[in-house]
Amino acid sequence: MTTVEPNIDPELAAMLEQLEEQEREEVVERARESLAETLNNLKLTPEEERTLADELRQLRDLGRKLDDNTIEIAAFGMVSRGKSSVLNALLGQEVFKVGTTHGTTLAKSSQRWEQATAETPGLTGARLVLIDTPGIDEVGGEVREALARDVARHADLILFVVSSDMQRRELESLSQLREAQKPIILVFNQIDRYPDTDRDQIYAKIKDERVRHLVRPEDVVMTAARPDPYKVKIQHPDGKTSLQWEHPAPVIEPLKKRILEVLEREGKALVALNTLLLAGDLHEEIVAHKVRIRDDEANRLIWNFALAKGAAVALNPIPVADMAGGLAVDVGMIVALSRVFGIPLTRRTAAGLVREMMIALGAMGVVEVATRLLASGVKSSLAGLSLLSGGLALPLTALGYGAIGLTMGGTAATTSYVLGHGAKVYLRQGCQWGPRGIKTVIHQIVAEAKADSVIDRLRDDLKRRVSR
């Protein structure tokens, strides 16, 4: 195959290339607006804001990044390939720590790269930042993946540094980064260590075989960021000779040139698009988290209401079980639930919902719901219940008042549980029963409650509560 895929997603690349200067400004503007909108539309409770503080901070940082026109360039790769050295050479200063031992760089750190923007007219007003990262093989597996994700997520341009033909792990990690749709420049560093023919062979191999499907050939660049010093014999005028260390100048210009070319052409729009992508990810995370928080809160609320109602019935079975008082509890529960979902319902609407769900429970009937859910051990006491409704006094004494109370309490609690979860589905779907319809929703909740032995758990909790 001879086709060469561009460094970033082909559609994205084509779109970037077609953008006129003015349109690029518009992309930035759109990113800014969409970010502000995202933040405004989240409508979080103070509790949710606390739990989601980290994601929110990242979203706000993104806004700042857009305003400052910050472009993040991250060095990435295995240990001792010369990541820190490459960044230092670009800066023309020893800013990042360099060392012969593997794992010299232990954490992500950054430094502004001012000179580059001053030299490149197309980048005036941009704020370039170089980011150094630890070698990916130094940190443990999970940490490494998290780091790769983090770098891939935030960086606008990645310098993937290698110092010989690529290892399998380097190829894997390069393709992972590539999936994040970020432009990557592959830096073949330490070329001073190879004789010219070897160097050219390795370069050709990397470019033509290894990464052809991942990186454009013009984005594979050779450097010698920190060439080894060598000794030279100095001939003095008096005829004596001495040995001196010679430090060859680094070879870094081709890389610098390539970075600036990429950024000059695509920089602004890239940052804007990256911001949009990242904002989208963060937004999704926040919403998913919010849904989880709300779901937990709703489940807690339903359980407590169900128990409260169950306890009231258990302690005073006959009058409360006739439902009039019981329904008020269910209505209260649904009103409370609607607040959790930020769609407050009136008591009237909530009562309507209870009625609808009771009808959907239909032939099942309240007692039957409970019977279906009950473990066989407690069925005997329910048998007593049906006798009771038949007007026989005997089972009352035979079973004992407490057992009947508990059974009726369990039944009432289970009904509330089913109604609560039904209302939760309805509210979560924006006050709709959805395509499955109310009956299916309710019957599914009953089936799930059975699978989870909800009634047993409710009865256990109820027993504890009533006997306190």
Ligand SMILES: Nc1nc2c(ncn2[C@@H]2O[C@H](COP(=O)(O)OP(=O)(O)OP(=O)(O)O)[C@@H](O)[C@H]2O)c(=O)[nH]1
């Ligand atoms: N000969 C030669 N040596 C280099 C070059 N670049 C870096 N080195 C040497 O390689 C070693 C590692 O360099 P670093 O820049 O610390 O490498 P790193 O990838 O940041 O390493 P970690 O932070 O440990 O992951 C040092 O001894 C450098 O002097 C180069 O272009 N040529």
Ligand SMILES: [Mg+2]
């Ligand atoms: Mg380093």
